[in-house]
Amino acid sequence: MKELKKNKNFHLFILYHKLSTDQKPQHDGCSESWCDWKKAQAANSLDTFHHKPPLSQEVFKAIRPIYEELSRDELLNRCLGGYTQNSNESFNATVWKLAPKSYSSGKKVLNVATDIEVCCFNDGLTSILKIMKALQMDIGVHSYNFCLETDAKRIEHAERSLTDAVKEARSAMKSSRKASEGEFSNVEGQLYGPGIAD
Known part of the structure; x- marks a missing residue:
């Protein structure tokens, strides 16, 4: 836990919470609002509190790098603007207009629909004219x-x-x-x- 405080790895608090046992509680970073151990500590009833079975060390070692990757400053800085997925959803909606989910279009049709919609989404409908020209169609x-x-x-x-x-x-x-x-x-x-x- 000293390592946790020293490095200020707040994102790992939940992992250490899940590693906790009755013999080795690791709740320094936990909040009383969601941690039952902290609630028991505040109520002076730790003697009757029992931890659930802890997360295995193998799982902890496997998922810790993921937690660290997801909490990198560079990644979190991209979230500061509070941006949404609206542009992605907007793009998806245009693809599904060309290749509706209700029909079994197949991968090839979906790829073509995606390519066409990428062109339209980025450059407008005039990009369709360029596709038609490349296919030697009369415009x-x-x-x-x-x-x-x-x-x-x-x-x-x-x-x-x-x-x-x-x-x-x-x-x-x-x-x-x-x-x-x-x-x-x-x-x-x-x-x-x-x-x-x-």
Whole structure:
């Protein structure tokens, strides 16, 4: 445990918690909010407290490097902005439009759909024209104009969604939705429960 304090490896506290036994408790970094041993210590009832079977040393040695890798400063610094997976989900949605999950498309079709959507996601619909040109397909004026107009609308929509007014409106909508969900759950709480049909 001295090594743990010296190196300030806070991410390892849970692992040492899981290694703890009645003979060797390792709860220095634990919080009373989630650690039963700490709760027993606060209640002066450690004499009746018994640990669950500990994590084996082999498992500890196997997963410790993973904990250390996931808590590297470089990796954690990437989380500081609080970014979400929305762009990934947005991209996935475009792939599933071309190759819906409801149909068994196969790996080849899914790969082609992914390649096409990567092009569209990064460079817009005009990238489809480049694919068509590479396949020696004839591209009409209407196709070209349609792609330009669609890309312009997409960019305009994206820029508009970044304005402060739209962000505030989106935040207000989320708050309103949460309030509505809270009301519904209160009503559901009254409708469902043990012995309610008695």
